[in-house]
Amino acid sequence: MTPPTPLHLSLAGQAVDVLREQVLTGEIPAGSRVNEVEVAQKLGISRGPLREAIRHLASEGLLTLVPHRGAFVPAATPEDVRALFELRTALECAAAELAASRRTDVDLVRLRDVCAESRRNYRTGQPFPYRLDLAFHQALLDAARSPYIAEQVRLVQQRVVLLRSALADDPPHQQASLDDHDELVEVIADGDAAKASTVMRRHLSRVCAQMLTSSTH
Amino acid sequence: MTPPTPLHLSLAGQAVDVLREQVLTGEIPAGSRVNEVEVAQKLGISRGPLREAIRHLASEGLLTLVPHRGAFVPAATPEDVRALFELRTALECAAAELAASRRTDVDLVRLRDVCAESRRNYRTGQPFPYRLDLAFHQALLDAARSPYIAEQVRLVQQRVVLLRSALADDPPHQQASLDDHDELVEVIADGDAAKASTVMRRHLSRVCAQMLTSSTH
DNA sequence: AACATGTCAACTGTCGACAGTTGGCAGTTT
DNA sequence: AAACTGCCAACTGTCGACAGTTGACATGTT
Incomplete structure (x- = not known):
């Protein structure tokens, strides 16, 4: 087979x-x-x-x-979350820059597809499935065409998932994330590497802050 | 025994x-x-x-x-070198930014010490020991105070060493590297995060290009 | 009662041996 | 001679068992 x-x-x-x-x-x-x-x-x-x-x-x-x-199984402290997101930010901002300068039309189609599906899911009122968030970042990594960065991002995202389950994170920040994703696709389509990095940094700092506040209940 | x-x-x-x-x-x-x-x-x-x-x-x-x-033992292609340096650049540029905003006076002393020893070694006419290059980047990572980024940089540097030995790299670019290091310390001392990232990026692209040209004999 | 000491069960670190798979080689066929 | 086929040695994947260490509990001491 x-x-x-x-x-x-x-x-x-x-x-x-x-x-x-x-x-x-x-x-x-x-x-x-x-x-x-x-x-x-x-x-x-x-x-x-x-x-x-x-x-x-x-x-x-x-x-x-x-x-x-x-x-x-490692227990996560808020300091761990911050330090881990510094690594994630370094990696994904670089990926966003590379994606902005290397993306093909096919990459844009895939990115917009994921965003559209996320919007559709949002209108149903159901919680934002983490699966769609991963799919977006994966599509962005494919467009960046940097295998080593992609591999490291995958590992870091896994650790973030681990922290999420450990922190009993409730995800009510869908709207902001969806807007961030849409904006990222736009600047990547424009080929604006610098702005792609900026938007990604803002997106991740927002996600990080959300995880930290939700963990303190 | x-x-x-x-x-x-x-x-x-x-x-x-x-x-x-x-x-x-x-x-x-x-x-x-x-x-x-x-x-x-x-x-x-x-x-x-x-x-x-x-x-x-x-x-x-x-x-x-x-x-x-x-x-x-993996055999390195030029494409591998390029992709690996994209990862290294992402990590070390972020480290340089963080170092610029977090460095203490003690960190600056250590960085300048390493630069001074490198200059001293250079005047002896002996080849630039890789040990000193590692010491500089290590001092910069200490100043950045981001443990996860530091750990990943350590792993990437290891792989770079592996490529060096596989490519029979001859290191005649001491002068440029020493100047880069000095400039990095200056901008970090100034706390200019954006410029630290820029200088680091230029430094690494120079090192990467040097490895690629030396590998083609 | 608090502390120090001796003992012990549970678990990890390590070893030697067996089984399944892979790549190569000799022999055979066309 | 080239190609195909079957066999074989070498190596990895896996297993069960033994030895050493650790943390906790029980016992004895101040």
Whole structure:
């Protein structure tokens, strides 16, 4: 069927996917420890592949390792959120600049599609699905055509998702985000790299501030 | 001696350090494969810890994994260099901006110390040791006070070192780099974030271009 | 009662061995 | 001679078991 892709992903690879899902959804709560023998039995694999999966997720920042103690889901402090968003801002502002100077017409179509779907969803009154936000940023990264930056953004966004689930974030800032996205598409269409960076910075600082206020209840 | 168990650092941690050194110095040449049993015997450890070390280095970008084939030292193409420097530019420009707005007097002393030592070394006529270049960028990161950005810059710089050794880079651009560093310290001392970003961008594009030209012999 | 000390269960770090897959090589066919 | 086929050695992926360390609990001391 699919010769280029590996027949069956290695057990370690499967464990990475399952564990990542459980960590990101909060099924494994922040601050809790990951017991190797227990999780290995629950996944039906041995400790070897599970250890590799744990180390992999640790390298992505989704787990923190303590020697002889095990792996923990990191607990987020407001300071962590700020520092992480400094990294995210650096990466995504650069991506926005590159997208403004490299985007093709096809890229613009994709970006506008995502924005249109977000608007449609907004009118239904339902909460803004994080899926659409990710889709927008992904489309922007595709337009930027910088694989290393794209990879790092993906990892950082994952950590943001982890903080969201840990902070029990309620997302009522849809309107502002949608406007930011639309404005970003416009300046990218104009090829205005400097302004793209500015708009992205404002967008992310708004998202960051929203996460910090919602966490203090 | 070989005590029954490691004293302070795990065998996997030690293996990471040894392998990283061998990869960065080119002792393990680019494109070559890392044989698990062979290297494990040479290091006097079992395959388990070595596998974890290999996966760790792969997560840092110093090795690439191929399922059922093993780990390889990645071979760098000019396109890789360009894309990697786009990431480095995004990170270090942001760090320069933050350093300009957050630096203390102590930070300035450290930065000027490194520049002075570089000048002293330059007058000796000896080649510019990469150690001093790293020290400068490290001092700048300390001044930026953004731990996540600092961590990512460290990883990217490592990959740049790997490319250097793979490209047999000769470093005759000392004069320009020293001037860039001095100028960066000045604008950071002035607290001019925008200009710090601009100077850093110019500096890195110069370094990148130098690596690309030297690689084509 | 508070503190220091000894003991112990649980867990991680490590090892050696087995099984499945891959790429190459010899032999055969056209 | 070139190409195809089947076999084989080497290597990775995986497993179960042992040894050392850690934190907590129980016990004894001031």
